[in-house]
Amino acid sequence: MILKSQVEWALHCCAILAGLPEGRYLSTKALAEFHGLPKEYLSKALQSLSQAGLVDTTLGPSGGYRLAKAPTDLTFLDIVEAVEGKTRTFVCTNIRANNPCRAPGYCESGPCAVARIMWEADEAWRGKLRSVRLSDLVDTLSKEIPAELWKKSFEWVLGRAG
Amino acid sequence: MILKSQVEWALHCCAILAGLPEGRYLSTKALAEFHGLPKEYLSKALQSLSQAGLVDTTLGPSGGYRLAKAPTDLTFLDIVEAVEGKTRTFVCTNIRANNPCRAPGYCESGPCAVARIMWEADEAWRGKLRSVRLSDLVDTLSKEIPAELWKKSFEWVLGRAG
DNA sequence: AAAATAGGGATATTTTTTGTCCTTAATAGA
């Protein structure tokens, strides 16, 4: 069970978008080239962000994506769920219903104990992702990445924007 | 990203094995029929438990599986990792290395911030799974399942054991 | 008018999951 690579892509793209000057957009092309990713497929990930309402888009030259909210209002969970979906990582197929001893019309009352525990773990995972804001990531990155590289990167990426 | 169905199977099988009388074994066949699962494929899940040292096995008629440890010493994480593997659910492909602005020989110091956060969430998930013992599950099940059905189930399954 | 863009549908390729089949070695019981 491994998350889609699109999750990684979306997170890195959002980190870049978070540093974008007011009113500017970044195209799929710029984001793909910057990260060395296949443009068409990255586009699907960005469309997921768009459908989830995390980014605004506009068409035409100088068009592309920008964040729809402040980085303080965007969590890792928002981004992960936009790409990966909100479905729980454990699916209960209710195999207890196959128990040959159960009464013919035996009706289970709610989800089984196994599923409940697995879902609690899933929620612990989501809770952690919910607790980290995109702004936290940007803070960390701006500390860790050499100032020169940080600056150059934004110049590079903006140079590709119309 | 959804866990293998074998995870669900393994957990339910362990719950049954936890109620097994001392010295008895349950065969793949019995466990598969009880849960309505494909015998050959369930066998792979049970082999994973065996390879992880969670269960003991023995051959021949009346052979099969039994827990290798007390249910209080077996966690959900043990079982999930036996089947699903210990690999983290987020794989960092280090796309920051593709940044065209980075110095030619620029060497990253440790994993990137995105990966670290995703791995913390992964650890939150594992931490929760680690905190739940197989004995906790059995306690819950024995409370929730009608005593009659509980009893009958063990009789049924033991009836298939040699 | 022309160039660039997001959106999205159709399709293809690769990987993972799910499942089956068969052989081998060990064991219990008649």
Add this chain to the structure above:
DNA sequence: TCTATTAAGGACAAAAAATATCCCTATTTT
């Protein structure tokens, strides 16, 4: 000793999901 039963595991097949690629459309900027 013989037979039936079992786990282990290798080989293979089918189905589903992930990872792309291609192309068309409507929109927007220049």
